[in-house]
Amino acid sequence: MSESKTLVLVDGSSYLYRAFHAMPDLRAVPGDPASSPTGAIRGMINMLQALKKEVPADYAVCVFDASGPTFRDDIYADYKANRSPMPDDLRAQIAPIHEVVRLLGWPVLAIAGVEADDVIGTLAKTAAAQGLRVVISSGDKDLSQLVDERITIIDTMNGKRRDVAGVTAEFGVPPALMVDFQTLVGDAVDNVPGVPKVGPKTAAKWLMEYGSLDALVASAGAIKGVAGENLRGALDWLPTARSLVTIKTDCELADHVAGLPALDSIAVGAEQTGELADFYQKYGFKSLARALEPQAQPASGDLFAQPDASTVAVQAQRRDVAYDIILTWAQLDAWLARIQAAPLVAIDTETTSLDELRAAIVGISFSVEPGAAAYIPLAHEGPDAPAQLPLAEVLARLKPWLEDPARLKLGQHIKYDRHVFANHGVEVRGYAHDTMLQSYVLEVHKPHGLTSLAERHTGRSGISYEDLCGKGAKQIPFAQVPVDKAAAYSCEDSDQTLDVHRVLWPQLENDEKLRAIYELEIACSETLFRIERNGVLIDAQQLASQSHALGQRILQLEKEAYDIAGQPFNLGSPKQLGEIFFDKLGMPVVKKTATGARSTDEEVLEKLAEDYPLPAKLLEHRSLAKLKSTYTDKLSQLADPRTGRVHTHYAQAVAVTGRLSSNDPNLQNIPVRTAEGRRIREAFIAPPGRVIASCDYSQIELRIMAHISGDEALLRAFHDGLDVHRATASEVFGVAVDQVSSEQRRYAKTINFGLIYGMSSYGLAKSLGIDNQAAKNYIDRYFQRYPGVWQYMQETKAQAKARGYVETVFGRRLVLPEINSPNGPRRAAAERAAINAPMQGTAADLIKKAMVAVQQVLDAQKPGVLMIMQVHDELVFELPEAEVDWLRLEVPRLMAGVAQLKVPLLAEVGVGPNWEQAH
Template identity: 75%
Template sequence: MSDAQSPAPTLLLVDGSSYLYRAFHAMPDLRAVPGDPASPATGAIRGMINMMQKLRKDVRADYAACVFDAKGPTFRDALYPAYKANRSPMPDDLRSQIGPIHEVVKLLGWRVLDVPGVEADDVIGTLAHTAAQQGITCIISSGDKDLSQLVNEHITVIDTMNDRRRDVAGVTAEFGVPPSLMLDYQTLVGDQVDNVPGVPKVGPKTAVKWLLEYGSLEALVARADEIKGVAGENLRNALEWLPKGRELLTIKTDCDLVEHVVGLPSLEALTIGGQDSEALKAFAETYGFKGLVKTLVQHDVPPELIEEHQAKAKPAGRAGGGSPGLFDEPDLSGSTERPSNLKYDTILTWAMFDDWLQRVLAADLVAVDTETTSLDEMRAEIVGISFSVKPGEAAYIPLRHAGPDAPEQLPFDEVLAKLKPWLENPKHAKLGQHVKYDRHVFANHGIEVQGYVHDTMLQSYVLEVHKPHGLASLAERHLGRQGISYEDLCGKGAHQIPFSQVDVAKAAEYSCEDSDQTLDVHLALWPQLQADDKLKFVYELEIASSEALYRIERNGVLIDAPTLAKQSHELGSRIHALEQEAYEIAGQPFNLSSPKQLGEIFFDKLGLPVIKKTATGARSTDEEVLEKLAEDYPLPAKILEHRSLSKLKGTYTDKLTLLTLPRTGRVHTHYAQAVAVTGRLSSNDPNLQNIPIRTPEGRRVREAFVAPPGHVIASADYSQIELRIMAHISGDEALLRAFHEGIDVHRATAAEVFSVDAAQVSSEQRRYAKVINFGLIYGMSAFGLAKALSIDNTAAKNYIARYFERFAGVKQYMDDTKAQAKAQGYVETVFGRRLYLPEINSPNGPRRSGAERAAINAPMQGTAADLIKLSMVAVQKALDADQRGTKMIMQVHDELVFEVPEGEVEWLKTSIPQLMAGVAELKVPLLAEVGVGPNWDKAH
């Protein structure tokens, strides 16, 4: 077939931003580890793969690209600050999947584009317009009706989800006007989703009527005086706005993409590629898509087909060669250029060191960053140190770089000795990114840094808790800068080299950039905190908490290895016995951890009822199913106990001794301060928050947390803290009275709900009341309450109704809080910490309901977190002021744990509760209780 007879080449453009939202809302809540809500969300990734594969199968194209919105503001935000102001923030579970989605789309053979400063629609418009000018057919896959304004004889929009084709005839039939008038139509009706007003009270029918009658918006505006009635008056009142509205709604077709793609008008760089099968296999394994591996590989494009496309793709116009244009070697990073005026020094001589030391000593504030041998702060050693004293200026001191090309470096010990007076002087103000880590690193070398007044990670955590707090994210989000990544320097995985092996020049640029960006981010964030007294207070609390947590981590806790070894042996024996008992019930050996084998034995062999199925239709044997079946059948109960004990053994009794730091003989947990959106701390290596305490075996693990000779363990925790916070926030008279009068609040609740005297409340009624009290704090529904109390839904509804009748203030608080959350997108703690709720206005019912429950509970959890941090800070100050031998060694939920010299026990029993009760003045008294014992378990 000759070229003249060949069909025109086709460009397929995918609206990636539209696709990923559709994938997210269409798919169930899939996780990399099925059933584990803490593992990464993968539903949108799976949905995106399915959609992209189907599109590639259904639409044959010669060129293709998937276009996403880039991070950061666009020109429209500058033009109209209220643009898209009504949109809810992107859900965290979707945001976390964007990186993997970009990765897998590339692996599937698609070119991925995201261009800063404009929207995906503008990039699509520019590429479609470029193709159309060459007579190339362009198909845009998107559900966004706004793209209809691009449609012409060469450009078609397809909506695969709704089986809709928007060509010239399709757009005219759907909207009543041809594509050439779509922009005029949109300008008149406005765009509620993007918060772009149109003419008030002018809907689609009126807009179509006017445009068909007058021919265009321009002609309509010229004859606006002829339009009668309220509609005419509204049109005339909107005349001043309409040009800006039209500009906001116009999809650009002339974007400058030179820095991102090269080679226009040739489209060769967008030629469809083959899949990277091996990388796809690894990706599928990583995200738990084992069933997709075979499918992905089967859908790969054969090399001969790629060659056929490349040979065919020779449209009219310049094809290759010439000067760099839009499509050669595209830059898909989306980053802005690095500032050109950076001045970074590498300090290799004493003269340069002395010069920089004087600059550091004279500076009002210095950003400090360490490069180290490990992410484990208790084991990490310094490789180099960088400083920044003003934006764009920084210096790096290499100290332990090795290798044949490493230059001679200043003596390690001498450099630290010269820096120590400055580092340990609290009058010299310093800042960093995650300063708690750097404090540990310096302490490993005998330097106790003082004067850390700012931490950019914590600034971000307070201002924008729902966003990432890493330096790279902060720099890109607030400075428009993207720097060198650690992987760029050191590689990945098994091929990653230690930082000490990195070329000094590259290491210096990387470390100086970190310090420089940290100072620059601080200058962007600190004014925002200063402008809001409540947020500034919360930030100052986080800085003080970082100091206290550093001390707790440094102290560590003594572990009794023989006790753990004995517990591990006993658990191992019980686990083995449970396996034998399970085999006997099943009538055969089987793998107790295999869902497939469990399903076969439960449902095929033993005939147990199927409670629910997985997303793929398999019969579920998850925790919830096992708990339900265990009520009536012995085997599921054995499986549950086996799982519980195996986890306890593997996570704690076997592992705790291995986590002991040799030089201290103690376990030093790491407290993550900027993770939980409520302000609560989390801990890892080991995780002290999740030691199970509802079983005897779990509680026994705490017996291994011991005190050295001459000391005891003490535990101080708040009593019924969240109920007290509920009383304070809601102002409910009945709750306030119960706490002020020292009445058992659960007994008081039972008396109200069951209409009996407090003295007549039974233990069962009190138990019901306790479940109701705590359940409603967490937004529990009637269904949830019925399940928790093993009663029917009608009874549960009646209990809740009676509760709200008697505690009307609580009901009012819940209603007001949900309304406030919907209006502003966040709720606040008593102290002003903001807790954002991205899903509070979600169209997805279950997700919106979850956000509403979180809105009720978050202020209480967050206030409790603030209170324990205030206590931690106050207690540490008192210990230091009195020069006590008592040490804080753990913080777990609402509890502080101490290692106490026997001679200070009486002081602690009196002083610590007073300190904890006095950190804030609420409408009800705070009560802290202390227990003492030889180990953590006995201290309760």
């Protein structure tokens, strides 16, 4: 048998459970909880398609557990006795999963009386003996006992690879000792006891010392301590345990696959596209069905075939397209006439960088109608690159059209292209539409990239960037891509953008509320472009000083940690931390990882820090190290060397609530609860003669809660201008407002904000350091005093379950795919989101409305006042000292006036030489 042949064995039972728990609660009819569940089916399809791409195979089998008992139940009556029954929604998907796996070209196998692991073991060992390379795809660690030089396990969900070295490194023993290892440790999942109190570390130590379980058993009398007593007490059980954990490699399979020698029966098959299309339609997988539609091919067989030197003619799905390459002034003039006459033009730029503030143009494409597009190559390099029109002169000819607000333009992520053109001195006006933002408003829970949009809404798939430029270290710059191929790629992007717009825009146009949200996002995109371009000045010298101080404190903390531990150790090693915490210092094990190791994650450290000094030192060390690496070391490196300014990137189409995301650097996550975090804000400064101003909405989400719940007590507190936390404390604790203590106000503040985020009594107890019953009593009293809030929460959850989404005050739609999930924790999380999302989303809408309104006034009246940051509910400005009085008066007025709620909006202003002093 040729060594080049590969057999892939899929642990189908592992796959389907993981698919069920990984995917949202999808239904054959979206939004209809009564229709067939499909999440596990879709997850299974995704996983198998990804595996097929990742691991090319000659032969393949997808193995499932058969229903009914196995030989292990005869050996041990309590085998798997603690397993919960299969969820009904998963059981309903088993038969269609088997069906679609076959349609995808995978042979399916399920053998009565044995488990899927046994079938996999038999196939793997038989195939390896015949010289095949075997790859098992599974997340099940039990299969590690099968690994040898020809058999490897991969887990495509987390990238883990278990070959001989991998198994040895993970478990401390080679694959040949894994049966012995599992016998000693036992298997809690399958209810197979091991040796009491013997964990992976002890088992590995014994086996490596004695060489095998048999040798260990023979020397059991010499094993000291409690572990030795437990081993001797388990000697009669160990043979049974071994038989339960050992994977069979000699199952009778001949009736099912005609034995491995007849490999044709498990050869990888072709997808049965006709039946697959019917299957996808039946279960509501429309994008998968569209991807199977027949695709016309170019007559020449060459995707980039050119009828002449300047035109690329290709065939796209469902229609012919003609893409021009503009290499002469006459061609440019002809296309200028076309774009000037078109009511809407899609534009796409090809550039040198993903960093929009540093990207330079390599080429520009336009599309004016379906199938009609042109590409202007402007900076392509290489011996075969044709003579191209000069970039500066082309932009000069395009500039009047680009900067004309009456000439309507369309793009995919228009903010990026605005920056690119601005880098060349062109400020594009007239951007009317952005397909990324259309998708974000209409279908916030789905991907918004052009490839995904085109496949989902038009059935068109296209050329990928990697197809042109390659991947990783071998990736070439776009400027080195041959012009004909670059033209096909860029024209296709513009053409697809126009196509997608024609599908999405009518949906927005016909929905008054969603259209208003979309128009807000378009206006916000332009304002964000201005903020990003302005940037914020950084004091590099101060950051360097802070970095030095943090570095000294970090070293001091390391020394203090070593002193407490009594030895040096790697503060970042979970293994070493576990040994010091639990073995040396005797701290209690709070929780374990998925692999059974003792966890030392953040949650565990915080719990242990309540009673032990070492975890507290580690938490402080981690916090300061993160501040240093993320901010004090990095901010100066991210600053523009010419101006000393940092220019963050605000991503609009990310958060499902409508919140903005700040990246490179992330200005929204600078911690403000510690002195070190606040000190970082001191490095955000104004130049001489100017100051920093911060305008922040006050208690915005509580005001929104008062508005949407209509609770009379909350509305009264805000209308009377009361301290709402003090007012809540008065209500909950039954004391006069002026008698509320600082401790009671702190409790009330935690309750106010906690309930917005769906905090349980357990969570409140943990936050306040009180017992669960006291926390429950506080929550009960809160809802007694604020019954409108309770009613809002119940009505919102019911509405979300019925519709599958909730809305902000202004109509932004917040989809909740898991609101009817059969998975309890996921459903509970979706219910909490249903309560919180309208408040977070409304707050996001308000700050966007404020940004747009303020920027419009700045443009008209105060061009010297720059908006430089947006952080949560705060707008930050840099302005001349002479404009401070104007800003103090006008900006809060503008922010408060963007909406009329049942309670007044309030924005507060601070001014100073740096962000921290202004905040």
